Amino acid sequence: MTAAPASTPAQGSPLLLTLLQARTYLALILVFGFFAFMAPNFLSVANSVIVAKHAALTAFLAIGMTFVIITGGIDLSVGSTVGLCAMVSGWLILYGIDLGAMGTMQFNTLEIALLVMCVGVFVGFVNGILITKLNVAPFIATLGTLYIARGAALLSSGGRTFPNLSGNADYGSASFPGIGAGTFLGLPVQIWMLIAVGLVAAYIAKRTPLGRHIYAVGGNERGAALSGVKVNRVKLFVYMFSGFCAAIVGLIIASQLQAAHPATGETFELNAIAAAVLGGTSLSGGRGKIGGTIVGAFVISILSDGLVMMSVSSFWQTVIKGLVIVAAVVIDQAQSKLQARVALQQEAALGR
Amino acid sequence: MTEKHPIGLSIRGGVKVYPGTRALKGVDFDLRMGAVNVLVGENGAGKSTLMKLIAGVEDMTEGTITMDGREMRFRTKADAVAAGIGIVFQELNLFPNLSVAENIFIGHETTRGGIDIDIEAHREATRQLMERLEQNIHPDTPLGNLRIGQQQIVEIAKALAQNARILILDEPTSALSAAEVEVLFRVIDELTAQGVGIVYISHRLEELIRVGDYITVLRDGVITGARSMEGVDIPWIVKAMIGSSSKEYGRSEVANFGPEIFRAEDITLPRAGGGFTVDHVSLSIRSGEIVGLYGLMGAGRSEFLECVMAQHPHSGGKFWVEGKPLTERDVPGRIARGIALIPEDRKRDGLIQIMSIRENLTLSSLPSFTKLFHLDLKKEAKTAVEFIKRLTIKVASPENPVSSLSGGNQQKVVIGKALMTGPKVLLMDEPSRGIDIGAKAEVFRTMRRLAAEGLGILFVTSDLDEVLALSDRIIVMAQGRVTGEFPSGTEAAKVISATTPNAQNSKDIAA
Numbered sequence: 001m002t003a004a005p006a007s008t009p010a011q012g013s014p015l016l017l018t019l020l021q022a023r024t025y026l027a028l029i030l031v032f033g034f035f036a037f038m039a040p041n042f043l044s045v046a047n048s049v050i051v052a053k054h055a056a057l058t059a060f061l062a063i064g065m066t067f068v069i070i071t072g073g074i075d076l077s078v079g080s081t082v083g084l085c086a087m088v089s090g091w092l093i094l095y096g097i098d099l100g101a102m103g104t105m106q107f108n109t110l111e112i113a114l115l116v117m118c119v120g121v122f123v124g125f126v127n128g129i130l131i132t133k134l135n136v137a138p139f140i141a142t143l144g145t146l147y148i149a150r151g152a153a154l155l156s157s158g159g160r161t162f163p164n165l166s167g168n169a170d171y172g173s174a175s176f177p178g179i180g181a182g183t184f185l186g187l188p189v190q191i192w193m194l195i196a197v198g199l200v201a202a203y204i205a206k207r208t209p210l211g212r213h214i215y216a217v218g219g220n221e222r223g224a225a226l227s228g229v230k231v232n233r234v235k236l237f238v239y240m241f242s243g244f245c246a247a248i249v250g251l252i253i254a255s256q257l258q259a260a261h262p263a264t265g266e267t268f269e270l271n272a273i274a275a276a277v278l279g280g281t282s283l284s285g286g287r288g289k290i291g292g293t294i295v296g297a298f299v300i301s302i303l304s305d306g307l308v309m310m311s312v313s314s315f316w317q318t319v320i321k322g323l324v325i326v327a328a329v330v331i332d333q334a335q336s337k338l339q340a341r342v343a344l345q346q347e348a349a350l351g352r
Numbered sequence: 353m354t355e356k357h358p359i360g361l362s363i364r365g366g367v368k369v370y371p372g373t374r375a376l377k378g379v380d381f382d383l384r385m386g387a388v389n390v391l392v393g394e395n396g397a398g399k400s401t402l403m404k405l406i407a408g409v410e411d412m413t414e415g416t417i418t419m420d421g422r423e424m425r426f427r428t429k430a431d432a433v434a435a436g437i438g439i440v441f442q443e444l445n446l447f448p449n450l451s452v453a454e455n456i457f458i459g460h461e462t463t464r465g466g467i468d469i470d471i472e473a474h475r476e477a478t479r480q481l482m483e484r485l486e487q488n489i490h491p492d493t494p495l496g497n498l499r500i501g502q503q504q505i506v507e508i509a510k511a512l513a514q515n516a517r518i519l520i521l522d523e524p525t526s527a528l529s530a531a532e533v534e535v536l537f538r539v540i541d542e543l544t545a546q547g548v549g550i551v552y553i554s555h556r557l558e559e560l561i562r563v564g565d566y567i568t569v570l571r572d573g574v575i576t577g578a579r580s581m582e583g584v585d586i587p588w589i590v591k592a593m594i595g596s597s598s599k600e601y602g603r604s605e606v607a608n609f610g611p612e613i614f615r616a617e618d619i620t621l622p623r624a625g626g627g628f629t630v631d632h633v634s635l636s637i638r639s640g641e642i643v644g645l646y647g648l649m650g651a652g653r654s655e656f657l658e659c660v661m662a663q664h665p666h667s668g669g670k671f672w673v674e675g676k677p678l679t680e681r682d683v684p685g686r687i688a689r690g691i692a693l694i695p696e697d698r699k700r701d702g703l704i705q706i707m708s709i710r711e712n713l714t715l716s717s718l719p720s721f722t723k724l725f726h727l728d729l730k731k732e733a734k735t736a737v738e739f740i741k742r743l744t745i746k747v748a749s750p751e752n753p754v755s756s757l758s759g760g761n762q763q764k765v766v767i768g769k770a771l772m773t774g775p776k777v778l779l780m781d782e783p784s785r786g787i788d789i790g791a792k793a794e795v796f797r798t799m800r801r802l803a804a805e806g807l808g809i810l811f812v813t814s815d816l817d818e819v820l821a822l823s824d825r826i827i828v829m830a831q832g833r834v835t836g837e838f839p840s841g842t843e844a845a846k847v848i849s850a851t852t853p854n855a856q857n858s859k860d861i862a863a
Contacts, residue, residue, distance in 0.1 A: 210725070212711065219707050226695055228715075229683075339753075340756070343752040346749065347752065
């Protein structure tokens, strides 16, 4: 630590620290309260469901992104993976897989979902192999797959939209629109999926060796390797998980619109990164929480939907979003400084 | 004496308060020019803080600094540099991605017209500095390619390049080999002859007595002794430092060696430019035995340990643990077979700085807290607390980041992490580097205890006293080869001569 003012009262810091640590939640309450007052109908059930559905899409990507960022990497390819996966689900519903002489293979909804997830995981696998085995920097590797996946999505339909993805009862895929539009116990299916994925991810982060290893790799890769962490395997996992999350989003969007457009998901990766950062994930690696990321995704979505409802110009929306992200990072820096100081004080109080 | 060494800088009533601690409690310190002013004390005694005040890194809370009769105030490092004060920190402040010359002139580049860097002038100046320091380092070498010892020399060159009148060296020799230390001492002699005032901080007491002209001892932020070096001996320093007589590292119980626990045969590690960094090294360790691996910087000792820990995929040779061949090719596999490494560079290799003490301790042994894939956090926390107690690590809370600990306690966390894996063979690379004498004694006691429990310990050190006092057997390496093996109680001279086989008997080796 460099020079710190000598007169800081010892009790003041922990309180401030607690406030700073809870800032993402405070931000959520703030934006929520603000729009509840300012925007008519913001609190209506219908609107809440729409906002939650929007937020869920960002949240899925941001969860995957959080793991990647904690290891010190970045995944720019998620937006394109969303597009590619939407196209793949469209293709599977319309055409199935052509096996040549043996005819055409058709799939039911579950099989389609699993196949699409495999596609997403495969994109992540390619990212992971590029980064671990071929030593490509994550930014460049995923930038490459960003273009490749987007190109593949465009090629799949020649740039056209796959329309009318209502499924076919004969093949058992009539329930496909249900992924994006259905409800279960009053909540949209995709919210249930978010709860499931969120819980699993939070569990992995907190209560499994894999999660601990993810943090360790981001904190000090060399040190982690010497401690017996299989660094490459950890990295491979986080990119595959990120691809898996992107596949879910692709499925949901294709199902919701009952159409798949190859440009689906453009710039989604930036929202995902923003949500993760807003939720306290450090881009230098080693720090971040799944809960924070999900809240961050909700803050961003409520912000943009609320501003729309208040009919703020979309140009201003962009500016405001940017300001919020910058402010989040500035506060994050202040928090880690304070945290380090509080810990140092505690150790200093021990007399050494 | 006073005429010969005028006081160049003095501090009166120096107080420095950090939030929660008073690091310095009213210190009076005189720095004499043309002499080596030795500063000694345990970690946390306030040596580094005092030096930071002089170097302008920290601002004094109370008190005055006087130079040549004028009261000075150093608010920033630039103020101090302008007053002719240079400091070489214990933790190197260098850029591994830049060349040696670029590092030396960083922040005070020679330029043409304020824009264009005069690279040729830098190269030439660097060449001269390296000649003066007797180092064969090319100015264009990327710094990251140098060993830590060489990097330290570069750091010293950097301070010299700024024509400092007062030069503060904070533990300059902690990573240097004996030969490099000699070079450094010659440079120090030359500088003092030119009237430069040197402040020399070190934990190596015999070194202090050799090089120092004046000594100042600090304890808990208070000066407990300040005098000319004449008549000072190690017991006096230790008494002033810790208030009691010297600690013994020696063996207290009778040696009780078990069967061979670890064997290495024909280990080779090719060097990039041809030849071998580790040249057909074979050795064996018995259970309960502490083997000291001694040698100069660059002798291949650390690299050998790295080979054992599967850090060099191109290395050759075979290992055995408890008589069974060690075929695992990755770190987790070797840890599972009972090998644990305590790396030389705590910060870079040993710890995850931003993670908590608990998470660092358990990082290598998570499988033992895991059922299928579920991590038992309660069991983990309990075991962490157990190890903190067992190794007497001083912590406020196991949840604090490990970076908040002092060097000695951080080292104990690294040792704790290694021990938690239940090792049979413990490899320790410079286990006492950069920690104070009290913590050192504790680390050594821990090593003794572990050996008594049946572990085989192989430790690398550059400290002759340490290797002589602690080892049951001493193996000396030079230029990648094992050049000598001695039982405990061997004369120091014999051990030293093995470190430079070429100088004395190059014919014998060649034959």
